[in-house]
Amino acid sequence: MQLDPDTCYETLLARDRRFDGWFFVGVSSTGIYCRPVCAVRTPKRRNCHFFPSTAAAEKAGFRPCLRCRPELAPGHGLLDLSSGLAQAAAALIEEGFLNEGSVEQLAQRVGVTGRHLRRIFHLEFGVSMIDFAQTQRLLMAKRLLTDTSLPAAAVALSAGFGSVRRFNDLFQKRYGLNPMRFRQDSSCAEAGTLTFPLAYRPPFSWQGVLEFLGFRQIDKVEYVDESIYARTVEIVRRDGKHVAGWISIAHAPQRYAIEVTLSSSLTPVIAEVLARVRRVFDLGSRPDLIDLHLGELAAGLPGMRVPGGFTGFEIAVRAIVGQQISVPNARTVLSRIATRFGLSVEGAPFGLLPTFPSAPALASVSPDLLRETGITRIRAEAIVALANEVASGRIALEPMAPLEDTLAALRGIRGIGEWTVQYIAMRALAWPNALPEGDAVLMRHLGFSQTAALKQHASRWEPWRAYATLHVWRLAEQAKLHR
Template identity: 55%
Template sequence: MLGMELDPDTCYKAIASHDRRFDGRFFVGVSSTGVYCRPICAVRTPRRENCTFYESAAAAEKHGFRPCLRCRPELAPGHGLADISGRLAQAAATLIDEGFMAEAGVAQLAARIGVTERHLRRLFDAEFGVSVHEYAQTQKLLLAKRLLTDTTLPVTQVALAAGFGSVRRFNDVLKERYGLTPLAMRRRAAEGMADRLVFELGYRPPLAWDQWLGFLGVRVVDGIEQCHGGAYTRTLGIDADGRRHLGWVRLEHVPKRTVVRVTLSASLACVIPQALGKVRRLCDLGCRPDIVDAHLGDLAADTPGVRLPGAFDGLEIAVRAIVGQVISVVQARRILARLVQIAGAALPGDALAGLAAAPHAAPLTHAFPTAQALAALPDADYQAAGVPMAKTRTIRALARLVAAGEIRLDPHAAPDDTVAKLRAVEGIGDWTAQYVAMRALGWPDAFPGTDYALRKVLGVSTVRAMQASTAQWAPWRAYAAIHLWHRYEALKQAPVQGGADIGQEELA
């Protein structure tokens, strides 16, 4: 619906039924109250003549509406990369959501997604009904509202974390737009707040959390991640403000609220938008399971709501894939754990504060190595980690390209161009390139067609036969691969021996 004229009758039916499939796809402004809501708002359904519908929260605010304090529009799920026609506009919006414009302007944003500034402005207006600056202002306010409501961060820190240059500016804008001061908004939400950075990110149900967690659990690397008690915890490093912020994040599923609960270490307070953006990508929270599952048909019938496991760090996914080529998952995990200990940054004590130890799990101690660290790591250190010389050369070559900005491994990179660049690196074949496109780029039609497990499940022996068997699932073949890997695991009743992180590239 985004990027097209909203049909008022369809929108009104959606809000009358509280249909979660439409959550985040539009917002409703209610003239009798002066607020705008999500389609799932639990308040009494407003009269039809009092409703107007908007493509984005920014568009609703542009027309004078304030965000609902009950359904909280800032909690609405976003959009997947293939979810709307204006992929470039959505890429720019995602960067804004993650704080890009706190240190940059429209020109830099346009350059980042590879278009002219004028073209970006046209795309944005067509897609969201507002200018880039109007969208950015709304996102800053909604983030500030969330921080005031969900945390006990000082108002000064809230203003800076949300991208306002000063507390005075923050106070003025908040009062102008919402009619409240920061302290007044905090008093409304003070009851029950805890001294933690805890957030809730919405999704469109269903969500196959156990399958998503199981996929990551099989591939856990000691020192940087844990899966225990239905939760996923890991370390991360985020570059912002000229320095690297180290900390940890824990993810838990709350199905009754259709949210993923996110707990961040206090050391990440200055990079909350970036951290939440990484969580959305890792969990594929912008997915439209109603569309994907309907297209996959019988393949998705047994496990609806499967998500495409994303990445906090695209280079990490690439290194995992390279290390895991033609060896078992267990072997790859051991090598990666040693590499993390040798080349990763150790988390200081304050970054580990508040992290409870998971029973029978290796402690979290390091962040995954940066591109610069892997590019400069001596051969002897790679050998000490157990990385063969050929794979050492491949990892180092890729790390240098990433560090130099010649290859980008994030959802805003062009998939076809990135896959071609990856395949040009010695030691990277189609399996590895497609796997990186699946997880690091979040590309929904990527498919590692030479994978051993996929070949076994589909009963094919050639690439041509594989392509013929999977064509029916385009453009959602990455989701099909996840379903097929789950089937393979079920058949073997054991961890995958040829799926993700193991590049079976021998298929002719």
């Protein structure tokens, strides 16, 4: 990513939050690097050096600012194909992929050769993937030391270090400080929980996202009220182990962040949990670009996001179950599926209990058992077939998956139509230009009877058709309420 120093400095002077996380500034007079929204006195232009990533700043010898904390900056959305592959690889690295996997395996995951990925990654971030991964481990460790009271050994392992000794040596070498220097009072809201802030770029329609999620919440798996989103979660690790717990998210508008509280049972997978929460709330979005492009359509709800799923497989099952039935009926079926096939999470708040079943769990279920939850045979067979594809790794339902290959694989499963494919692309693959073709609400509200006419009309919204879809759904619901 090419950075224009003069433009970056003007942004730094303005402390423009729209560009938080898009670049970092290293100050040669202090040896510190900051976010462009840091509240410290603005350094002189001649002392400023601009970097596309935290890893690039640290490779140049700068240490992270203790005030603005660069590890808290918002991430990037998948804005275009040229940078999408590099961003996809970065997202996987942030989740800890290279803690257990290789660069070649990472390249295979995003659908390119290792050589090509190394080249485009360096162009995008200014460092190698290994350097980037090392910086992410250090910043996660710094975050855990600052925001929790976890023992040093737990911090080292949760951040992806193989040993406490390796963690201490690298921390001292990179930052010139003992790791315990960052230890502060625990931010735990109560015993057995951990709390972390995740930043966003304003505006952010917290109420709009809550209403979207609340209308679709699965009883006992999710809880939504006017200020909180909570749910049970299950993560299948690469070693096959299942880790379950619960999370609760609240809004902290004064900090331009959401606050994520999670059960201590999720400590081994903190990085992955936080990455998935970012997907659910679409925190990498650029509302300044999207709302400007959509114009009047977005004016009534600026900063609306396209909510993702905690797992892409869950979104896919939601889409399959929801084909041609009402949302309330789909919620009832999904709750039955979770109660029967999910794991139980004891001690969760708000009456939460089962997790939504993982792909490996449903891959071993017969379609006849799934039919007992209230769905047709063809949908039950589609869910089991998809579960087998996801569990085997042949299909990856996540933002970093190769788009066209994934969509083609989904179309090849009997019982998955184009509306379902596009809905999965919109919420599981985070594809901003997805359009659920033939959607009854879109067709009726916009006055079209043919899918071709809808697609032609929607071309004005490209490349943000998924965001436009949510706004049309919202307007249709408002019109319905005012009849």
